[in-house]
Amino acid sequence: MVNENYEPSENDELVLESLKQGRSEGKPWGRANRVWISQETGLEKGNAEYSLRSLYDAGWIRKPARGLYEFVEDPRED
Template identity: 70%
Template sequence: MVNEDYEPTEKDELILEALKDGRKEKKPWGRANPTWLIEKTELDKGNVEFCLRSLTSAGWIKRTARGLYEFVDDPRE
């Protein structure tokens, strides 16, 4: 269930933007591993891992497999 009251941090927003990248161009989007997110967002590993935990707890993304995360919903849209 998505926590609509969760307010993403600036770093969370970078993760969300990276996961949504390609959506409007009808390219593959919505799934990523932490290594790709580190490269895409230029955040360090610790920040990416913290954001992934926060966004997963809020229900905005989910962990589909070890090291793979998937966008679920952004209730602001």
């Protein structure tokens, strides 16, 4: 269940943006590992992991496999 009251941090927003890349162009999007997210966002490993954990706890992303993260929903979008 998605926590609609969760307010993403600045780093969380960077992670969400990286997961949403390619969506409007019809390219593959929505799945990534922590290393790719760190590279895309410029966040250090610990900061990327913290944001991924926060977004996971809020239900905005999920972990379909070990080390893989998948965008679920951003309740702020229509």
